Amino acid sequence: MRYIVSALLIGLLTDVGVNAQTPTPVPAQPPQPLTAIRAGRLLDPETGTVLTNQVILVEGRRIREVGPNVAIPAGAQVIDLSKLLVMPGLVEAHNHLALTYKPVPENNVYYYTYVQESTALRAIQAASNGIQMLASGFTIVRDMGNNGNYADTALRQAIEQGWIPGPTIINSGIIIGGMGGQFFPTPEMAKDHNIVYPEYLDADTPDEMVKAIRQNVLFGAKVIKICVDCKPYGYTADEIRLIIRESAKSGMKVEGHVQTIPGARNAIEAGIWSIAHSGALTDEMHKLMAQKGIWRAGTETPPGLQGHPVSPEAYQRTVDGLKNAYANKVPLTFSTDADYWVEGKTRGELCMEFLRVWTDAGIPNAATLRALTINGYKVSETENTRGPIKVGFFADVIAVPGNPLDDLNALKSVQFVMKDGVVFKRMV
Numbered sequence: 001m002r003y004i005v006s007a008l009l010i011g012l013l014t015d016v017g018v019n020a021q022t023p024t025p026v027p028a029q030p031p032q033p034l035t036a037i038r039a040g041r042l043l044d045p046e047t048g049t050v051l052t053n054q055v056i057l058v059e060g061r062r063i064r065e066v067g068p069n070v071a072i073p074a075g076a077q078v079i080d081l082s083k084l085l086v087m088p089g090l091v092e093a094h095n096h097l098a099l100t101y102k103p104v105p106e107n108n109v110y111y112y113t114y115v116q117e118s119t120a121l122r123a124i125q126a127a128s129n130g131i132q133m134l135a136s137g138f139t140i141v142r143d144m145g146n147n148g149n150y151a152d153t154a155l156r157q158a159i160e161q162g163w164i165p166g167p168t169i170i171n172s173g174i175i176i177g178g179m180g181g182q183f184f185p186t187p188e189m190a191k192d193h194n195i196v197y198p199e200y201l202d203a204d205t206p207d208e209m210v211k212a213i214r215q216n217v218l219f220g221a222k223v224i225k226i227c228v229d230c231k232p233y234g235y236t237a238d239e240i241r242l243i244i245r246e247s248a249k250s251g252m253k254v255e256g257h258v259q260t261i262p263g264a265r266n267a268i269e270a271g272i273w274s275i276a277h278s279g280a281l282t283d284e285m286h287k288l289m290a291q292k293g294i295w296r297a298g299t300e301t302p303p304g305l306q307g308h309p310v311s312p313e314a315y316q317r318t319v320d321g322l323k324n325a326y327a328n329k330v331p332l333t334f335s336t337d338a339d340y341w342v343e344g345k346t347r348g349e350l351c352m353e354f355l356r357v358w359t360d361a362g363i364p365n366a367a368t369l370r371a372l373t374i375n376g377y378k379v380s381e382t383e384n385t386r387g388p389i390k391v392g393f394f395a396d397v398i399a400v401p402g403n404p405l406d407d408l409n410a411l412k413s414v415q416f417v418m419k420d421g422v423v424f425k426r427m428v
């Protein structure tokens, strides 16, 4: 891969190490490195407008100034992106970075990943997938379970502590569900060998639901993910309310995997934060979601991905569903569920293929860009600290040729990525 990892990352790592070992207050902060980005065009996805000839001044990890007449201090590193369109980083609202099923060894069956690949191996794959996502401009990823024994937490911590570059990770820990999760194990594998864990936490009673949430919080989750209706015994609206209440005690929102209309109805009635997958989201469900402001993480899969066929009929349903959601003003996020390997593509490039569905559904590019950015920051709850290119915010900045307001495919050619004020990729 042709990205350049800045030596500044080493600086970040050193800072973390020093702070972790120094309990007493550190006197004056040493001067932070200054970087001035000359943005030929600067896209504001909130308004769908492009300003010209802007300067973004970054001090350390944060944006210090932004505007047309920003003075560039002596000694600042200047990055000339005057030929590119600069914009804030992108958000993938539903992925599984420590899961990558492939032809070998698991014959493209995700069940087999659990028995053929250790959590340690999957954590290393997750580090790689995170780097691949960042190289495509995704600076935030919601990582929604199926990550072995908390490899998602390890990934988040490794990135936060500066051991490796990667997106900001909002991780769910282990998916909580009624007995079996999304598995259909034999009695002996489930009861004698506990095969469901650690991919799913069985929680069938109120006590078990509370305990499962607390376990995830204890082991580093930042959001709670539940199986609403993976089994016929699913969760009722009352049970989901209990889960939402208990999660809220730790400041966490709840995403529900939903695959049936009764499940969708229960999740919406309970006031869940976000619903993953669109199969059960009818016009009626979309109207109810819009009324309650429930986020839609539709995970709409395009056709043509090698090894992952989608029939024309299924694709038409997917496109019609997204169109209907937009028409009903449901809050939309860009989400893929792309948790497999496709030859010749990085994980980030694979996610970019999902833009096609939004184009085919006739969603205006400005709205898709909001789903990829503004809505992504909101569903991730970073919107007050990270995402928008604003003074005081963490400096997550990308740049592309062309203009994604005219053609979303411009996003497939990310030329520059800055994460937390550190240049990660620079091809100009």
Ligand SMILES: [Zn+2]
Binding pocket: 094, 095, 096, 144, 337
């Ligand atoms: Zn998923």
